[in-house]
Amino acid sequence: MKKRTRGFRLVAAAALTLASVAPVAGTPGTAQAAVPGVAKSYASLMYRSLTADATMAQLRATLAGQQADLKKRNADAAKAQKASAAAQKRLATATAGHAAVHEKLKSAERALTDAKNAVARQSKQRPRSNAAIARAKRAVTAATTVRDTRRTRLHQAAAELRAAKKLAGTTTSAVAGALAATGRTTRAIAQTQNRIATAGTAAGYAAQAAAISRSVVAEVRPVFSVADTTNVYGTTVHRNIAYAFKRMVDDAKADGVALAGGGFRTKERQIELRVINGCPDVWTAPASSCRVPTAIPGRSLHEIGLAVDVTSGGRTLTRKSRAFTWMTKNAAEYGFVNLPSEAWHWSITGG
Template sequence: MTTPQEPRRDQRARAVAAAIVALLAAILTVAGTPGPASAAAPRVAQRWASLMYHSLTPTPAYVQLRKTLATQRATLATRAQQLSTGRDAHGTAQAGLATAVTADAAARTRSAVAREALTSARNTLTVVSQQRPRNGIAVTGARNTITAAAQTVTTRRTQAREAATALKTAQAASRTATINLDKATIAWETAAATVRTNQRKLIALDHSAELAAQAAAISRDVVTEIRPAFVVADSTTVYGVTVHKKVAFAFRRMLDAAKADGIILSGGGFRTKQRQIQLRTINGCPDVWTAPASSCRVPTAIPGRSLHEIGLAIDITSGGTSLTANSAAFRWMAANAGRYGFVNLPSEPWHWSITGG
């Protein structure tokens, strides 16, 4: 037998259960169902493009420090010039001091000699004055000698005073030059230390080589990822050269850098599979589909294998001519292209791609 309260308890229990179910449904609706982990993973080509972008785009801190360092290097150059001037002035002052010391010593010696000559002349006058019979001519001559000797003493004394004054001036100039040289040396050393410190900081902030190396390490995976799904819409034009969008930024930066160095680069990038077939025929490949590229008059990859067909290779030209191993443009590329993610196919100086193939 049931009591009147039991139906009411059942109703309340069902209501609570319904509320819990509704709450859980609302939570699941808001949160959504998590997708597979692979959906959040970046594509390899995008990773390559991102690495190269960050490799070629300095951080604000790097840019600011580079500007600061440029100013500090200019200051260092000024300090170096001041130091050079200070050394020259110090050398001149030291030479002047040496000359003044020599001149002072010579003047003192001449003054002493003049005084001795005057003393000797006076002694001579005493002797001839005491001679009997008196020799008037000798006395007069002795007196004239004394007069001349006295004049010489006066002259030599004046010269000695002038030499002493010149020596004091030279000594003061030497002290001033030494003080100025010390100041210039300290200023230069301080500026040089500041430049060295910030150069080390700048190197520490520069991760471009590391990022470019990471991009190079996945370049073959980029090819593997892009080739099966490539469509022409994946390409774009950079200064008249059609390349894959993922390499466009790096390629543009490379051409800009070359131009800044006086090297004008262009070339041929993307081409269709049909064009690759035509080139195989034009270049005399024994068989369009099977003959190795090296068997053609001009090395030409088998259709479906060329990186040109997916916009990841460029045949570089300069001045309308394909690069040769002894050209200035090739030397520039050999020295710099790696920074932009491009590698040369050794057998073809003009052929550059993200893998070197």
């Protein structure tokens, strides 16, 4: 199969429940039985295998976005720190200015007191000098003007100091917020990088699924219920292979190969097929003794929905068919293994 971006179609599928994936048509049963944990694990592993490329691509896209965001966060933090430094400088200037104006006001108040005292002294002088008293009063007037001017300036300096303090507080908070955002993004990047570093591969997950496939068969068979199956494009299969089967059909179609087939069949239907296919004995004769190889009832993986007799274009697969070639090359990726004696028969164990 050509290396297409098939995995990228799967991002939206992440919300599907792994144990009951892709029920594209109504389910045959109404009450689902308790599916063994190993079967759920198998479904989960196959899902992860088939979404591994999309998951990795999404993680890398997330990382790229986070790294771009960190660059912006760092720029914002640098800008905030620069603004805070300017605000602190302004606060220092305003504080010093307020203190200087306050000192000048105290000096002006002392000068005014001295001028008033001079008027009092001149008024007590004998002989009385009206000119000296007038000069002293003019000095009081001048000192009062200076004091009032410096009072006004002190009010202005106080307002400037309050504004500088407010700005310093605002910019300090902005720096704290920017640094916190930078920290969060840095931690998020580390988490994403760790997820990328520890993410499993498609092949690895598929291998794990293959390793437990026989256990799936052994544990599903005793508790199987028709309610454990679902319909995928007209083929009834066990829910725990439905997602993989649907993906296989979809990806084959994208490659120009039509896949369908017969999946689940009842034990009664298996008995009928044994008779139709001329098996010497329904219950004991080996599958190979039938005109068309047919498993003994109770042993067929079709009876638990874990096998599919694959067709293409309405025809049973042969080893010369294009669909068989495609399946041989790609089916293992979806957890399907061929039974060597039957080109059309594919199951999770090859049995």
